[in-house]
Amino acid sequence: MxxxxxxxxxxxxxxxxxxxxxxxxxxxxxxxxxxxxxxxxxxxxxxxxxxxxxxxxxxxPSAGQRGAQAPRTLKPGEIELQSSRIYTFVGKTGLGHDHGIEGRLRSGQLNVGAKEKAGRLEFDLRTFVADTAAARQYVGLAGQTDRKTADKVTANMLSAAVLDVARFPIATFDVASVVPLPRQGNQPQQYQLIGDFTLHGVKRQIRFQAQGDPVQGFLRLRGQFSIRQTDFGITPYTQALGAVGVADQLTIHGDLYVMAGETPATAESEGPVSAQQPARPGKAGRQ
CATH class of the missing domain: 1.20.5 (Single alpha-helices involved in coiled-coils or other helix-helix interfaces)
Incomplete structure:
Protein backbone atom coordinates (compact mmCIF):
# COMPACT_ATOMS: atom_id res chain seq x y z
CA MET A 1 0.00 0.00 0.00
CA PRO A 61 -9.43 -40.48 65.87
CA SER A 62 -6.62 -38.64 67.52
CA ALA A 63 -3.94 -40.44 69.51
CA GLY A 64 -5.79 -39.61 72.69
CA GLN A 65 -9.05 -40.98 71.30
CA ARG A 66 -7.35 -44.16 70.12
CA GLY A 67 -5.85 -44.62 73.54
CA ALA A 68 -9.29 -44.29 75.07
CA GLN A 69 -10.97 -46.71 72.64
CA ALA A 70 -8.31 -49.40 72.01
CA PRO A 71 -8.08 -51.25 75.37
CA ARG A 72 -10.21 -54.38 75.53
CA THR A 73 -11.83 -55.10 78.86
CA LEU A 74 -10.98 -58.53 80.21
CA LYS A 75 -13.90 -60.71 81.21
CA PRO A 76 -13.95 -62.53 84.54
CA GLY A 77 -11.84 -65.66 84.30
CA GLU A 78 -9.70 -64.49 81.37
CA ILE A 79 -5.94 -64.81 81.74
CA GLU A 80 -3.90 -61.61 81.50
CA LEU A 81 -1.42 -62.90 78.91
CA GLN A 82 1.19 -60.14 79.06
CA SER A 83 2.05 -60.78 82.70
CA SER A 84 1.35 -64.51 83.00
CA ARG A 85 4.23 -66.94 82.50
CA ILE A 86 5.00 -70.64 82.30
CA TYR A 87 8.31 -71.77 83.79
CA THR A 88 9.75 -75.27 83.52
CA PHE A 89 12.53 -76.88 85.53
CA VAL A 90 14.57 -79.36 83.50
CA GLY A 91 16.98 -81.50 85.52
CA LYS A 92 20.23 -82.97 84.26
CA THR A 93 21.71 -86.42 83.78
CA GLY A 94 25.39 -87.28 83.70
CA LEU A 95 27.53 -84.25 82.98
CA GLY A 96 24.62 -82.11 81.84
CA HIS A 97 23.25 -78.92 83.40
CA ASP A 98 19.95 -77.97 85.01
CA HIS A 99 17.87 -75.57 82.95
CA GLY A 100 15.03 -73.10 83.47
CA ILE A 101 12.60 -72.53 80.61
CA GLU A 102 10.34 -69.49 80.16
CA GLY A 103 7.24 -69.47 77.96
CA ARG A 104 3.85 -67.88 77.44
CA LEU A 105 0.25 -68.83 76.96
CA ARG A 106 -1.47 -68.24 73.65
CA SER A 107 -4.86 -68.00 75.38
CA GLY A 108 -6.40 -68.85 78.70
CA GLN A 109 -9.65 -68.98 80.66
CA LEU A 110 -10.12 -70.26 84.21
CA ASN A 111 -13.49 -70.22 85.92
CA VAL A 112 -12.26 -70.37 89.49
CA GLY A 113 -14.69 -72.30 91.68
CA ALA A 114 -16.20 -74.28 88.80
CA LYS A 115 -16.63 -78.01 89.39
CA GLU A 116 -16.92 -78.82 85.69
CA LYS A 117 -15.84 -77.25 82.40
CA ALA A 118 -13.60 -74.87 84.31
CA GLY A 119 -11.60 -73.54 81.38
CA ARG A 120 -8.70 -74.11 79.02
CA LEU A 121 -5.07 -73.02 78.83
CA GLU A 122 -3.11 -73.05 75.57
CA PHE A 123 0.69 -73.12 75.91
CA ASP A 124 2.49 -71.53 72.97
CA LEU A 125 5.55 -73.78 72.80
CA ARG A 126 7.10 -71.59 70.11
CA THR A 127 7.67 -68.90 72.75
CA PHE A 128 9.63 -71.19 75.06
CA VAL A 129 13.20 -69.99 75.66
CA ALA A 130 15.89 -71.72 77.69
CA ASP A 131 17.73 -70.21 80.63
CA THR A 132 16.36 -66.69 80.75
CA ALA A 133 17.31 -64.85 83.92
CA ALA A 134 13.67 -64.84 85.06
CA ALA A 135 13.25 -68.58 84.44
CA ARG A 136 16.41 -69.57 86.28
CA GLN A 137 15.48 -67.40 89.25
CA TYR A 138 11.91 -68.70 89.34
CA VAL A 139 12.87 -72.38 89.43
CA GLY A 140 15.67 -71.75 91.92
CA LEU A 141 18.81 -72.01 89.77
CA ALA A 142 21.80 -69.87 90.68
CA GLY A 143 23.98 -68.09 88.15
CA GLN A 144 23.44 -67.33 84.49
CA THR A 145 23.90 -69.17 81.21
CA ASP A 146 25.70 -67.45 78.35
CA ARG A 147 23.47 -66.55 75.43
CA LYS A 148 25.19 -68.81 72.91
CA THR A 149 24.70 -71.88 75.11
CA ALA A 150 21.11 -70.89 75.92
CA ASP A 151 20.30 -70.46 72.22
CA LYS A 152 21.68 -73.94 71.51
CA VAL A 153 19.57 -75.45 74.31
CA THR A 154 16.49 -73.65 72.96
CA ALA A 155 17.12 -74.92 69.43
CA ASN A 156 17.49 -78.51 70.67
CA MET A 157 14.35 -78.21 72.81
CA LEU A 158 12.17 -76.93 69.94
CA SER A 159 13.60 -79.33 67.35
CA ALA A 160 11.87 -82.38 65.87
CA ALA A 161 13.91 -84.57 68.23
CA VAL A 162 12.21 -83.14 71.35
CA LEU A 163 9.11 -80.89 71.36
CA ASP A 164 8.81 -80.81 67.55
CA VAL A 165 7.05 -77.45 67.56
CA ALA A 166 6.71 -77.53 63.77
CA ARG A 167 4.14 -80.34 64.20
CA PHE A 168 2.96 -79.61 67.75
CA PRO A 169 3.19 -75.84 68.38
CA ILE A 170 0.55 -75.84 71.13
CA ALA A 171 0.15 -77.81 74.36
CA THR A 172 -3.22 -77.60 76.13
CA PHE A 173 -4.67 -78.02 79.59
CA ASP A 174 -8.41 -78.65 79.44
CA VAL A 175 -9.45 -77.86 82.99
CA ALA A 176 -12.28 -79.91 84.39
CA SER A 177 -12.46 -78.19 87.78
CA VAL A 178 -10.86 -75.44 89.87
CA VAL A 179 -12.19 -75.77 93.42
CA PRO A 180 -11.04 -74.07 96.64
CA LEU A 181 -9.64 -76.29 99.36
CA PRO A 182 -10.39 -75.81 103.07
CA ARG A 183 -8.37 -72.85 104.28
CA GLN A 184 -5.80 -73.40 107.02
CA GLY A 185 -5.83 -70.46 109.43
CA ASN A 186 -4.28 -67.36 107.87
CA GLN A 187 -2.62 -69.30 105.07
CA PRO A 188 -3.29 -68.23 101.46
CA GLN A 189 -6.21 -69.87 99.72
CA GLN A 190 -5.33 -73.12 97.93
CA TYR A 191 -7.16 -74.49 94.90
CA GLN A 192 -7.15 -77.92 93.33
CA LEU A 193 -7.05 -78.12 89.54
CA ILE A 194 -7.95 -81.30 87.65
CA GLY A 195 -7.94 -81.75 83.90
CA ASP A 196 -6.35 -83.22 80.78
CA PHE A 197 -2.89 -82.06 79.72
CA THR A 198 -2.06 -82.63 76.04
CA LEU A 199 1.55 -82.44 74.87
CA HIS A 200 3.12 -83.76 71.67
CA GLY A 201 -0.28 -85.10 70.66
CA VAL A 202 -0.64 -87.25 73.81
CA LYS A 203 -3.25 -86.61 76.52
CA ARG A 204 -2.79 -87.37 80.22
CA GLN A 205 -4.89 -86.43 83.24
CA ILE A 206 -3.18 -84.29 85.85
CA ARG A 207 -4.14 -82.79 89.19
CA PHE A 208 -2.25 -80.31 91.33
CA GLN A 209 -2.71 -77.51 93.83
CA ALA A 210 -2.23 -73.80 93.25
CA GLN A 211 -2.07 -70.84 95.60
CA GLY A 212 -4.39 -67.91 94.95
CA ASP A 213 -3.57 -64.34 95.97
CA PRO A 214 -5.66 -61.25 95.07
CA VAL A 215 -3.48 -58.70 93.23
CA GLN A 216 -4.86 -55.44 91.79
CA GLY A 217 -8.17 -56.88 90.60
CA PHE A 218 -6.67 -60.22 89.56
CA LEU A 219 -6.31 -63.59 91.22
CA ARG A 220 -2.68 -64.59 90.95
CA LEU A 221 -2.55 -68.38 90.73
CA ARG A 222 0.77 -70.15 91.26
CA GLY A 223 1.04 -73.89 91.03
CA GLN A 224 3.16 -76.67 89.61
CA PHE A 225 2.92 -80.22 88.35
CA SER A 226 5.43 -82.80 87.15
CA ILE A 227 5.37 -84.99 84.05
CA ARG A 228 7.63 -87.56 82.44
CA GLN A 229 8.60 -86.77 78.87
CA THR A 230 8.42 -90.43 77.88
CA ASP A 231 4.73 -90.52 78.91
CA PHE A 232 4.09 -88.08 76.06
CA GLY A 233 6.18 -89.86 73.44
CA ILE A 234 9.20 -87.57 73.88
CA THR A 235 12.72 -88.94 74.17
CA PRO A 236 14.77 -86.89 76.66
CA TYR A 237 17.66 -85.12 74.94
CA THR A 238 21.11 -86.69 75.24
CA GLN A 239 24.48 -86.37 73.56
CA ALA A 240 27.96 -87.87 73.81
CA LEU A 241 26.50 -91.40 74.01
CA GLY A 242 24.33 -90.40 76.96
CA ALA A 243 27.11 -88.81 78.99
CA VAL A 244 25.30 -85.46 78.79
CA GLY A 245 21.54 -85.13 78.88
CA VAL A 246 18.37 -84.00 80.62
CA ALA A 247 16.16 -85.90 83.04
CA ASP A 248 12.94 -87.56 81.98
CA GLN A 249 10.91 -85.71 84.63
CA LEU A 250 10.01 -82.05 84.14
CA THR A 251 8.36 -79.69 86.62
CA ILE A 252 6.04 -77.15 85.02
CA HIS A 253 5.21 -73.99 86.98
CA GLY A 254 2.29 -71.73 86.16
CA ASP A 255 2.29 -68.10 87.34
CA LEU A 256 -1.01 -66.79 86.04
CA TYR A 257 -3.11 -63.67 86.52
CA VAL A 258 -6.81 -64.46 86.30
CA MET A 259 -9.27 -61.61 85.90
CA ALA A 260 -11.42 -61.36 89.02
CA GLY A 261 -15.14 -60.81 88.77
CA GLU A 262 -15.38 -57.62 90.83
CA THR A 263 -12.70 -55.29 89.43
CA PRO A 264 -12.37 -54.60 85.69
CA ALA A 265 -9.00 -54.33 83.96
CA THR A 266 -7.72 -53.95 80.41
CA ALA A 267 -5.43 -56.20 78.39
CA GLU A 268 -3.35 -53.24 77.21
CA SER A 269 -2.84 -51.79 80.68
CA GLU A 270 0.51 -51.93 82.42
CA GLY A 271 -0.57 -55.23 83.92
CA PRO A 272 -0.95 -56.43 87.47
CA VAL A 273 2.76 -57.01 88.10
CA SER A 274 4.53 -54.23 89.97
CA ALA A 275 7.93 -52.86 89.00
CA GLN A 276 9.55 -55.10 91.59
CA GLN A 277 10.40 -58.69 90.67
CA PRO A 278 7.77 -61.04 92.15
CA ALA A 279 9.00 -63.45 94.78
CA ARG A 280 10.19 -66.71 93.23
CA PRO A 281 10.29 -70.10 94.95
CA GLY A 282 13.70 -71.53 95.74
CA LYS A 283 14.88 -75.07 95.15
CA ALA A 284 12.95 -76.22 98.19
CA GLY A 285 9.77 -75.17 96.42
CA ARG A 286 10.28 -77.56 93.50
CA GLN A 287 8.75 -81.01 93.51
Missing amino acids: NVGVGADPIAGSDWLRRLLPRMAEMKTRRWLLLALLTAGMGHLVWRAGGEPAAQAQQTA
Whole structure:
Protein backbone atom coordinates (compact mmCIF):
# COMPACT_ATOMS: atom_id res chain seq x y z
CA MET A 1 0.00 0.00 0.00
CA ASN A 2 1.38 3.40 -1.06
CA VAL A 3 0.64 6.12 1.53
CA GLY A 4 1.42 9.76 0.83
CA VAL A 5 2.95 12.28 3.24
CA GLY A 6 0.38 13.76 5.70
CA ALA A 7 -2.14 10.99 5.08
CA ASP A 8 -3.79 9.19 8.06
CA PRO A 9 -3.34 5.45 7.40
CA ILE A 10 -5.69 4.39 10.22
CA ALA A 11 -8.41 6.77 9.10
CA GLY A 12 -8.06 5.32 5.65
CA SER A 13 -8.43 1.75 6.84
CA ASP A 14 -12.04 1.00 7.74
CA TRP A 15 -11.32 -2.68 8.29
CA LEU A 16 -8.65 -1.84 10.89
CA ARG A 17 -10.99 0.57 12.66
CA ARG A 18 -13.56 -2.18 12.98
CA LEU A 19 -10.93 -4.70 14.12
CA LEU A 20 -9.60 -2.69 17.06
CA PRO A 21 -12.77 -2.89 19.22
CA ARG A 22 -12.96 -6.61 18.52
CA MET A 23 -9.34 -7.07 19.61
CA ALA A 24 -10.05 -5.16 22.81
CA GLU A 25 -13.13 -7.29 23.42
CA MET A 26 -11.17 -10.51 22.78
CA LYS A 27 -8.43 -9.37 25.17
CA THR A 28 -11.04 -8.73 27.87
CA ARG A 29 -12.56 -12.14 27.29
CA ARG A 30 -9.15 -13.81 27.54
CA TRP A 31 -8.48 -12.13 30.88
CA LEU A 32 -11.93 -13.14 32.10
CA LEU A 33 -11.40 -16.75 30.95
CA LEU A 34 -7.98 -16.83 32.60
CA ALA A 35 -9.49 -15.56 35.84
CA LEU A 36 -12.21 -18.21 35.69
CA LEU A 37 -9.68 -20.96 34.97
CA THR A 38 -7.50 -19.80 37.85
CA ALA A 39 -10.44 -19.78 40.22
CA GLY A 40 -11.50 -23.21 38.97
CA MET A 41 -8.04 -24.67 39.45
CA GLY A 42 -7.92 -23.22 42.92
CA HIS A 43 -11.25 -24.87 43.67
CA LEU A 44 -9.97 -28.17 42.34
CA VAL A 45 -6.80 -27.90 44.38
CA TRP A 46 -8.85 -27.14 47.48
CA ARG A 47 -11.09 -30.15 46.84
CA ALA A 48 -8.20 -32.47 46.04
CA GLY A 49 -5.99 -31.40 48.91
CA GLY A 50 -8.11 -29.75 51.54
CA GLU A 51 -11.35 -31.66 51.67
CA PRO A 52 -9.93 -35.18 52.22
CA ALA A 53 -7.69 -33.82 54.92
CA ALA A 54 -10.71 -32.39 56.65
CA GLN A 55 -12.51 -35.69 56.13
CA ALA A 56 -9.53 -37.58 57.59
CA GLN A 57 -9.72 -35.41 60.66
CA GLN A 58 -13.34 -36.40 61.08
CA THR A 59 -12.89 -40.17 60.56
CA ALA A 60 -9.46 -40.87 62.08
CA PRO A 61 -9.43 -40.48 65.87
CA SER A 62 -6.62 -38.64 67.52
CA ALA A 63 -3.94 -40.44 69.51
CA GLY A 64 -5.79 -39.61 72.69
CA GLN A 65 -9.05 -40.98 71.30
CA ARG A 66 -7.35 -44.16 70.12
CA GLY A 67 -5.85 -44.62 73.54
CA ALA A 68 -9.29 -44.29 75.07
CA GLN A 69 -10.97 -46.71 72.64
CA ALA A 70 -8.31 -49.40 72.01
CA PRO A 71 -8.08 -51.25 75.37
CA ARG A 72 -10.21 -54.38 75.53
CA THR A 73 -11.83 -55.10 78.86
CA LEU A 74 -10.98 -58.53 80.21
CA LYS A 75 -13.90 -60.71 81.21
CA PRO A 76 -13.95 -62.53 84.54
CA GLY A 77 -11.84 -65.66 84.30
CA GLU A 78 -9.70 -64.49 81.37
CA ILE A 79 -5.94 -64.81 81.74
CA GLU A 80 -3.90 -61.61 81.50
CA LEU A 81 -1.42 -62.90 78.91
CA GLN A 82 1.19 -60.14 79.06
CA SER A 83 2.05 -60.78 82.70
CA SER A 84 1.35 -64.51 83.00
CA ARG A 85 4.23 -66.94 82.50
CA ILE A 86 5.00 -70.64 82.30
CA TYR A 87 8.31 -71.77 83.79
CA THR A 88 9.75 -75.27 83.52
CA PHE A 89 12.53 -76.88 85.53
CA VAL A 90 14.57 -79.36 83.50
CA GLY A 91 16.98 -81.50 85.52
CA LYS A 92 20.23 -82.97 84.26
CA THR A 93 21.71 -86.42 83.78
CA GLY A 94 25.39 -87.28 83.70
CA LEU A 95 27.53 -84.25 82.98
CA GLY A 96 24.62 -82.11 81.84
CA HIS A 97 23.25 -78.92 83.40
CA ASP A 98 19.95 -77.97 85.01
CA HIS A 99 17.87 -75.57 82.95
CA GLY A 100 15.03 -73.10 83.47
CA ILE A 101 12.60 -72.53 80.61
CA GLU A 102 10.34 -69.49 80.16
CA GLY A 103 7.24 -69.47 77.96
CA ARG A 104 3.85 -67.88 77.44
CA LEU A 105 0.25 -68.83 76.96
CA ARG A 106 -1.47 -68.24 73.65
CA SER A 107 -4.86 -68.00 75.38
CA GLY A 108 -6.40 -68.85 78.70
CA GLN A 109 -9.65 -68.98 80.66
CA LEU A 110 -10.12 -70.26 84.21
CA ASN A 111 -13.49 -70.22 85.92
CA VAL A 112 -12.26 -70.37 89.49
CA GLY A 113 -14.69 -72.30 91.68
CA ALA A 114 -16.20 -74.28 88.80
CA LYS A 115 -16.63 -78.01 89.39
CA GLU A 116 -16.92 -78.82 85.69
CA LYS A 117 -15.84 -77.25 82.40
CA ALA A 118 -13.60 -74.87 84.31
CA GLY A 119 -11.60 -73.54 81.38
CA ARG A 120 -8.70 -74.11 79.02
CA LEU A 121 -5.07 -73.02 78.83
CA GLU A 122 -3.11 -73.05 75.57
CA PHE A 123 0.69 -73.12 75.91
CA ASP A 124 2.49 -71.53 72.97
CA LEU A 125 5.55 -73.78 72.80
CA ARG A 126 7.10 -71.59 70.11
CA THR A 127 7.67 -68.90 72.75
CA PHE A 128 9.63 -71.19 75.06
CA VAL A 129 13.20 -69.99 75.66
CA ALA A 130 15.89 -71.72 77.69
CA ASP A 131 17.73 -70.21 80.63
CA THR A 132 16.36 -66.69 80.75
CA ALA A 133 17.31 -64.85 83.92
CA ALA A 134 13.67 -64.84 85.06
CA ALA A 135 13.25 -68.58 84.44
CA ARG A 136 16.41 -69.57 86.28
CA GLN A 137 15.48 -67.40 89.25
CA TYR A 138 11.91 -68.70 89.34
CA VAL A 139 12.87 -72.38 89.43
CA GLY A 140 15.67 -71.75 91.92
CA LEU A 141 18.81 -72.01 89.77
CA ALA A 142 21.80 -69.87 90.68
CA GLY A 143 23.98 -68.09 88.15
CA GLN A 144 23.44 -67.33 84.49
CA THR A 145 23.90 -69.17 81.21
CA ASP A 146 25.70 -67.45 78.35
CA ARG A 147 23.47 -66.55 75.43
CA LYS A 148 25.19 -68.81 72.91
CA THR A 149 24.70 -71.88 75.11
CA ALA A 150 21.11 -70.89 75.92
CA ASP A 151 20.30 -70.46 72.22
CA LYS A 152 21.68 -73.94 71.51
CA VAL A 153 19.57 -75.45 74.31
CA THR A 154 16.49 -73.65 72.96
CA ALA A 155 17.12 -74.92 69.43
CA ASN A 156 17.49 -78.51 70.67
CA MET A 157 14.35 -78.21 72.81
CA LEU A 158 12.17 -76.93 69.94
CA SER A 159 13.60 -79.33 67.35
CA ALA A 160 11.87 -82.38 65.87
CA ALA A 161 13.91 -84.57 68.23
CA VAL A 162 12.21 -83.14 71.35
CA LEU A 163 9.11 -80.89 71.36
CA ASP A 164 8.81 -80.81 67.55
CA VAL A 165 7.05 -77.45 67.56
CA ALA A 166 6.71 -77.53 63.77
CA ARG A 167 4.14 -80.34 64.20
CA PHE A 168 2.96 -79.61 67.75
CA PRO A 169 3.19 -75.84 68.38
CA ILE A 170 0.55 -75.84 71.13
CA ALA A 171 0.15 -77.81 74.36
CA THR A 172 -3.22 -77.60 76.13
CA PHE A 173 -4.67 -78.02 79.59
CA ASP A 174 -8.41 -78.65 79.44
CA VAL A 175 -9.45 -77.86 82.99
CA ALA A 176 -12.28 -79.91 84.39
CA SER A 177 -12.46 -78.19 87.78
CA VAL A 178 -10.86 -75.44 89.87
CA VAL A 179 -12.19 -75.77 93.42
CA PRO A 180 -11.04 -74.07 96.64
CA LEU A 181 -9.64 -76.29 99.36
CA PRO A 182 -10.39 -75.81 103.07
CA ARG A 183 -8.37 -72.85 104.28
CA GLN A 184 -5.80 -73.40 107.02
CA GLY A 185 -5.83 -70.46 109.43
CA ASN A 186 -4.28 -67.36 107.87
CA GLN A 187 -2.62 -69.30 105.07
CA PRO A 188 -3.29 -68.23 101.46
CA GLN A 189 -6.21 -69.87 99.72
CA GLN A 190 -5.33 -73.12 97.93
CA TYR A 191 -7.16 -74.49 94.90
CA GLN A 192 -7.15 -77.92 93.33
CA LEU A 193 -7.05 -78.12 89.54
CA ILE A 194 -7.95 -81.30 87.65
CA GLY A 195 -7.94 -81.75 83.90
CA ASP A 196 -6.35 -83.22 80.78
CA PHE A 197 -2.89 -82.06 79.72
CA THR A 198 -2.06 -82.63 76.04
CA LEU A 199 1.55 -82.44 74.87
CA HIS A 200 3.12 -83.76 71.67
CA GLY A 201 -0.28 -85.10 70.66
CA VAL A 202 -0.64 -87.25 73.81
CA LYS A 203 -3.25 -86.61 76.52
CA ARG A 204 -2.79 -87.37 80.22
CA GLN A 205 -4.89 -86.43 83.24
CA ILE A 206 -3.18 -84.29 85.85
CA ARG A 207 -4.14 -82.79 89.19
CA PHE A 208 -2.25 -80.31 91.33
CA GLN A 209 -2.71 -77.51 93.83
CA ALA A 210 -2.23 -73.80 93.25
CA GLN A 211 -2.07 -70.84 95.60
CA GLY A 212 -4.39 -67.91 94.95
CA ASP A 213 -3.57 -64.34 95.97
CA PRO A 214 -5.66 -61.25 95.07
CA VAL A 215 -3.48 -58.70 93.23
CA GLN A 216 -4.86 -55.44 91.79
CA GLY A 217 -8.17 -56.88 90.60
CA PHE A 218 -6.67 -60.22 89.56
CA LEU A 219 -6.31 -63.59 91.22
CA ARG A 220 -2.68 -64.59 90.95
CA LEU A 221 -2.55 -68.38 90.73
CA ARG A 222 0.77 -70.15 91.26
CA GLY A 223 1.04 -73.89 91.03
CA GLN A 224 3.16 -76.67 89.61
CA PHE A 225 2.92 -80.22 88.35
CA SER A 226 5.43 -82.80 87.15
CA ILE A 227 5.37 -84.99 84.05
CA ARG A 228 7.63 -87.56 82.44
CA GLN A 229 8.60 -86.77 78.87
CA THR A 230 8.42 -90.43 77.88
CA ASP A 231 4.73 -90.52 78.91
CA PHE A 232 4.09 -88.08 76.06
CA GLY A 233 6.18 -89.86 73.44
CA ILE A 234 9.20 -87.57 73.88
CA THR A 235 12.72 -88.94 74.17
CA PRO A 236 14.77 -86.89 76.66
CA TYR A 237 17.66 -85.12 74.94
CA THR A 238 21.11 -86.69 75.24
CA GLN A 239 24.48 -86.37 73.56
CA ALA A 240 27.96 -87.87 73.81
CA LEU A 241 26.50 -91.40 74.01
CA GLY A 242 24.33 -90.40 76.96
CA ALA A 243 27.11 -88.81 78.99
CA VAL A 244 25.30 -85.46 78.79
CA GLY A 245 21.54 -85.13 78.88
CA VAL A 246 18.37 -84.00 80.62
CA ALA A 247 16.16 -85.90 83.04
CA ASP A 248 12.94 -87.56 81.98
CA GLN A 249 10.91 -85.71 84.63
CA LEU A 250 10.01 -82.05 84.14
CA THR A 251 8.36 -79.69 86.62
CA ILE A 252 6.04 -77.15 85.02
CA HIS A 253 5.21 -73.99 86.98
CA GLY A 254 2.29 -71.73 86.16
CA ASP A 255 2.29 -68.10 87.34
CA LEU A 256 -1.01 -66.79 86.04
CA TYR A 257 -3.11 -63.67 86.52
CA VAL A 258 -6.81 -64.46 86.30
CA MET A 259 -9.27 -61.61 85.90
CA ALA A 260 -11.42 -61.36 89.02
CA GLY A 261 -15.14 -60.81 88.77
CA GLU A 262 -15.38 -57.62 90.83
CA THR A 263 -12.70 -55.29 89.43
CA PRO A 264 -12.37 -54.60 85.69
CA ALA A 265 -9.00 -54.33 83.96
CA THR A 266 -7.72 -53.95 80.41
CA ALA A 267 -5.43 -56.20 78.39
CA GLU A 268 -3.35 -53.24 77.21
CA SER A 269 -2.84 -51.79 80.68
CA GLU A 270 0.51 -51.93 82.42
CA GLY A 271 -0.57 -55.23 83.92
CA PRO A 272 -0.95 -56.43 87.47
CA VAL A 273 2.76 -57.01 88.10
CA SER A 274 4.53 -54.23 89.97
CA ALA A 275 7.93 -52.86 89.00
CA GLN A 276 9.55 -55.10 91.59
CA GLN A 277 10.40 -58.69 90.67
CA PRO A 278 7.77 -61.04 92.15
CA ALA A 279 9.00 -63.45 94.78
CA ARG A 280 10.19 -66.71 93.23
CA PRO A 281 10.29 -70.10 94.95
CA GLY A 282 13.70 -71.53 95.74
CA LYS A 283 14.88 -75.07 95.15
CA ALA A 284 12.95 -76.22 98.19
CA GLY A 285 9.77 -75.17 96.42
CA ARG A 286 10.28 -77.56 93.50
CA GLN A 287 8.75 -81.01 93.51
